[in-house]
Amino acid sequence: MSSEPRIIKECFARLEADPAGAMSYFYGRLFAREPQLRALFPPAMGEQHDRFFRALTRIVWSQDSPADLASHLRRLGRGHRRHGVRREHYPAVETALLATLRTYAADVWTAEAEDAWTRAYRSAAATMIAAAERDAADHPPWWVAEITAHDRRAHDLAVLTLRPERPLPFLPGQHVSVQTARWPRVWRPYSIANAPRPDGTLSLHVRARPAGWVSGALVRHCAPGDTVLLGPATGAMVLEPGSARGLLLIGGGTGLAPVKALAEQAAASGRRLHLLVAARTGAGLYDLPALRRLEEAHPGVRVVPVLSRSPRLPGGLHGRLPDVLPGFLDDLQGWRDHDAYVAGPAPLVRRTVTALQRHGMSLTRIHHDLLAAEN
Ligand SMILES: NC(=O)C1=CN([C@@H]2O[C@H](COP(=O)(O)OP(=O)(O)OC[C@H]3O[C@@H](n4cnc5c(N)ncnc54)[C@H](OP(=O)(O)O)[C@@H]3O)[C@@H](O)[C@H]2O)C=CC1
Numbered sequence: 001m002s003s004e005p006r007i008i009k010e011c012f013a014r015l016e017a018d019p020a021g022a023m024s025y026f027y028g029r030l031f032a033r034e035p036q037l038r039a040l041f042p043p044a045m046g047e048q049h050d051r052f053f054r055a056l057t058r059i060v061w062s063q064d065s066p067a068d069l070a071s072h073l074r075r076l077g078r079g080h081r082r083h084g085v086r087r088e089h090y091p092a093v094e095t096a097l098l099a100t101l102r103t104y105a106a107d108v109w110t111a112e113a114e115d116a117w118t119r120a121y122r123s124a125a126a127t128m129i130a131a132a133e134r135d136a137a138d139h140p141p142w143w144v145a146e147i148t149a150h151d152r153r154a155h156d157l158a159v160l161t162l163r164p165e166r167p168l169p170f171l172p173g174q175h176v177s178v179q180t181a182r183w184p185r186v187w188r189p190y191s192i193a194n195a196p197r198p199d200g201t202l203s204l205h206v207r208a209r210p211a212g213w214v215s216g217a218l219v220r221h222c223a224p225g226d227t228v229l230l231g232p233a234t235g236a237m238v239l240e241p242g243s244a245r246g247l248l249l250i251g252g253g254t255g256l257a258p259v260k261a262l263a264e265q266a267a268a269s270g271r272r273l274h275l276l277v278a279a280r281t282g283a284g285l286y287d288l289p290a291l292r293r294l295e296e297a298h299p300g301v302r303v304v305p306v307l308s309r310s311p312r313l314p315g316g317l318h319g320r321l322p323d324v325l326p327g328f329l330d331d332l333q334g335w336r337d338h339d340a341y342v343a344g345p346a347p348l349v350r351r352t353v354t355a356l357q358r359h360g361m362s363l364t365r366i367h368h369d370l371l372a373a374e375n
Helices: 004-016 019-033 035-040 046-061 066-083 087-104 111-138 213-220 253-268 288-297 321-330 346-358 370-374
Strands: 143-154 157-164 175-179 188-191 202-207 227-230 247-252 273-279 301-307 339-343
Touching: 004 019, 004 046, 004 087, 004 111, 019 035, 019 046, 019 087, 035 087, 046 066, 066 111, 066 175, 087 111, 157 213, 157 227, 175 213, 188 202, 188 213, 188 253, 202 213, 202 253, 247 253, 247 321, 247 346, 253 273, 253 288, 253 339, 273 288, 273 321, 288 301, 301 321, 321 346, 339 346, 346 370
Parallel strands: 247 273, 247 339, 273 301
Antiparallel strands: 143 157, 143 227, 157 202, 175 188, 175 227
16 A cells, blocks of 8 residues: 555544544534534534544554455445435535645645545545445435333333334344434433344343433433334344354443343253343342243353342342352353353443453454444
8 A cells, every 4th residue: 555544644643633523623623514414413512523534543553454444334324324424415525625734734734635534535525325225225324213111120221022013123233323202312322132022122131221222212311102213233242143142241230232132042942041131139130030030941041140230140140240250150161162242331242242351252343333323
């Protein structure tokens, strides 16, 4: 490759010195020139600034890994469909982005830099547009789904059952973005908590975050009969096709959702699995009866509740999951040949991945979607 990636990074470093300023400038330019685009974005733009800057960062730093870059851009292009982004919107973004770079990277901005950025932007836009248009041939940009059950399991937690108006294809372990009527244009990702069902319904486990817009609306202000919008299923934390290896499935809090979906899928094909579900107290094990039913129905399934702040339950463990995991693994034959899937609070996922690695599990066998969730 040429010196272009170096020039692109050098200019971008000037934006990295003041991302908040650069993003305010960028969106200011964009909406001043194309006011009608404002309607595609949520009322509060703070998160959008962060999201766009993270996306740009990833694109800039992937300039010398074309395969990674292309797959990221394709995902991004498909994901933009639910926001109503179309081919004709891209030139306005190019103009605002170049204006921002010209201003923030003035000391290193040259004709060569302008050329490199223009080429990189147009190539990225072309990949995103092509992926979005291919996707449009097969899928709608979003699905309208009716809430058919709303089961409040705690003051801040609900399990929702949704029936999309048309089939929404997904693999266990993937997540969908959700938009509620209360907060137009605000999307939040939720893992699907079940393997595909004959009736096409999906379950979501939702904890209302303090001051959380979408989570609060889903837990406290939704009822059966209401509708939500769902984006397409995405995420790579899925079972390897054809693998029959044993599984170690680990879910903390509502991180149970994706590992429950994986457990349902794996149990149906007779795979041996251990599902460790972490909560502070027994009251936090909001889905234990359903997990016990899965265990009873499938001899290869073992459910292990892990309580960090109350005594252990029968067949369970007491302590913080990453701390008690090594002792648990020592008693589990052949675990190094298992595949591990971990979901839950980010610190729990990070500490659990480290504990698994230190104990001798290869990183290639450990799956989580922390990076995807953060991007
Ligand atoms: N695909 C995914 O990866 C998914 C991720 N999530 C994420 O999972 C989280 C679930 O939140 P919530 O239901 O409130 O979970 P909780 O805050 O109730 O925590 C669940 C368990 O994780 C433990 N835990 C938290 N931090 C640590 C740590 N640093 N080390 C060890 N154990 C820890 C808690 O124990 P203690 O507090 O005693 O340490 C508790 O046992 C959310 O952040 C959500 O975004 C949800 C769904 C899917």
